[in-house]
Amino acid sequence: MSLLELTDVTKVFGGLVAVNDLSFSVDEGSVVGLIGPNGAGKTTVFNCITGNYAPERGSIRFSGENITGLRPHRIVELGIARTFQSIRLFGRLPVIENVLAGRHCRMKAGLFACMLHTPGQRREERAAVARSLEELSFVGLTDQAEAMAHALSYGNQRLLEIARALASDPRLLILDEPAGGMNDQETAALVELIRAIRGRGITILLIEHDMRLVMQVCEKLVVLEHGTLIAEGEPAALRENPAVIEAYLGADDDRW
């Protein structure tokens, strides 16, 4: 059964059609890669799913519910968490608070409970901190919990974004170039991490240019060119697909 389903999604900027009648689906429990040359509209698709953009046409359904045009925080509440291509952490806040940001939407304390620190609020706060530390330990950043986020290395910042996303109890995790800026060693660790996330039953949709990573972790690929779907299917089969080879010829990221 498909967890996420895009139907005829179209997004236009000015006169430019960034995403054109795109339809694909993501099965529950799978790892799906969204690939294509630079400028193919991959991140725009992500931004439509996460509610940062409202598509002009088409519908996006998550777990059977229509989420088209909902505001981003509502979509996070429904169970879709994301990371950003250009890392967007809260740099001047401690690492632990960055993870707590993901936990925020699962907490309930209201204005007055927060002002007065009621027993319920304290309990909830303790649980949230404990859970955030678990996520930090899951991605291997426990010892950095009190450091400022901007002080982390590039690779660790990517991991922190993943921990922040995981803290919101997502059913679907959207990763926008998670290996961007990582060295080979870090990328290898990331492959393990993605498998571990999947092992927790979380579905993953990712954009990635590093084809070795894509080939290792994805069981399905969706290939985009100029905002249009040109192929989808199993990675091994797509390697031989002439349309895909054509799209990638001359592209910068020729790392098949």
Place this chain on the structure above:
Amino acid sequence: MEQFFQQLLNGLAVGGIYALVALGYTMVYGVLKLINFAHGDLFTIGAYLGLTLLASWNLAGVLPPAVAVLAVFVMVGLLVALIGVLLERAAYRPLRGANRLSAVVSALGASIFFENAIMLIYGARVYVYPDFLRPDFTVDLFGVSVPGVRLLILGASVALMLALSAFIQRTRMGAAIRATAIDPGAARLMGINVDRVIALVFLIGPGLGGMAGLMVGIYYGQIDFTMGWSYGLKAFTAAILGGIGNIPGAMLGGLLLGVTEALAAGYVAMAWKDAVAFLVLILILIIRPTGILGERTADKL
């Protein structure tokens, strides 16, 4: 009908002044993406400098009034332009790479600083411009007698705006300003000296603003040290109305706001005149933040 015509012309004259001040906001915003809050006070400085040159230096006694006024116009323009360049050097250039809102706060500080410096130097009282400077002829226009000063003010501001347009559209330096406004990084790579372009913008904008201050002194006959705030805010409204960063937009916005205000004062209620500009500002920011001539750009994530 005659009242309408008079209000319209009055609105256009005041609107021309707004437009001149608005050009300073919009040009600075164009290249730096900064609201130069101190711009209104540069306008006030223009008005005070004009008064000092005319009265204390007794230029008007030595030269024929028309020549004296022209000379003072040029001198005020140059002096205020100089202050503008110094302001950019001292308060904005050190913040070029910093958080945009830091520069906004610095601009606000500069504005408060200038306003109070004027008050400390000149005192808090209202100053009166020598009234023989105010041309007192009238012109018969379509059977209505119109004060000549209105037409002169309107004519002067339109002439300055046309000169600026020609400069921006026809010269190499104008092209450099346009290029920097679109993308400072790319402009730098193409060999444009962005620092010099910014200095140039801080020469032209405050220069025009200072001359506008002088015009207000001549038109209304009196000035005070707080006038920069209300004129500044109205001119900023005009810049937003036309589309901030857009030079023809600032001109259109200024004239439109001047007329709207004059008609509202004449037909709705004088007491609410100052609220009109703010209302226009709030409505335009809610309904169409890009202004009349501004282009909508997609938000980058």
Place this chain on the structure above:
Amino acid sequence: MSRTPLYVALAVVIAGLPLVCNAYWTDVCVMIGLYALLSLSLNVMLGQAGIFNMGHAAFFAVGAYTTAILNTVCHWSIFLTMLPAGAAAGLFALAVARPIIHLRGDYLLIVTIGIVEIVRIALINDVFGLTGGANGIFGISRPVFFGFRIVKGLQFYYLVWGMVGVSMLLFYGLWRSRFGRALNYIKEDDVAAEGCGVNVTGYKLAAFTLGAAWAGIAGTVYAAKMLTIAPESFNFMESVILFAVVILSGGSQVGVLVSVFLFIGLPELLREFSEARMLIFGLAMMVMMIWRPQGLLPPLPRRYAMPPPQEGARP
């Protein structure tokens, strides 16, 4: 680095100050306390959430006028008007903020200037026939606290500074909670905050409304202290002063207090320079943005109970 000694010193100074002050200086300290109350309320939105509100005097005015009208027309006692004053200011803030809260910092700044000016012009024009025009409202009565009538400067001093103390405790609680963190996330990066599941618009509006309501309550105290209120007390310069105090403070509550004493209190001590007060203000804003953009005393990081480091953990 702990700030506990700073807090203790401030508390001792504030509690003991009236003992060494004459009536005049006590009154000055009451005004400083009112500014502190207003600045702390502005800090919730400006310092914590980065909402550039330069119209805070408008909400202060709504509160003061609500109290004045309820007291002089309906003869409510002052303390009873405190709640409606806060509610009126908060609701007014909510209504005006709803359509503009999404605007970028510098635009929001300009719009809030517009709002405070429109409010002042409306008060001068005697809107609804209740505000008394340019002369304002006079004949406001003294507050009575459980039969105890607050008249003297000293009594106002402890009332105002008591309220400052309570506000600081409540706002501290807020800061140390998911609410405070949400405001900080928004200040750092509102797109990322929304993308993590924080209802950015909701929290911005909540912070705006809360801060405005607090300013409204401060308005009640102001009306009761002055007995007369007029539109000119709520002009745009008041908003600028509050804005500058909060920006220069760095956003911590103790920083706000220090900043209030520096910028409101110190000029009173240096009377001969008081004309140049705003000049120095402006200069300080420029210099501060260039050399110390984080402000005088930015908040220290919140602390969380961390588990002890485990055996064999990575170094």
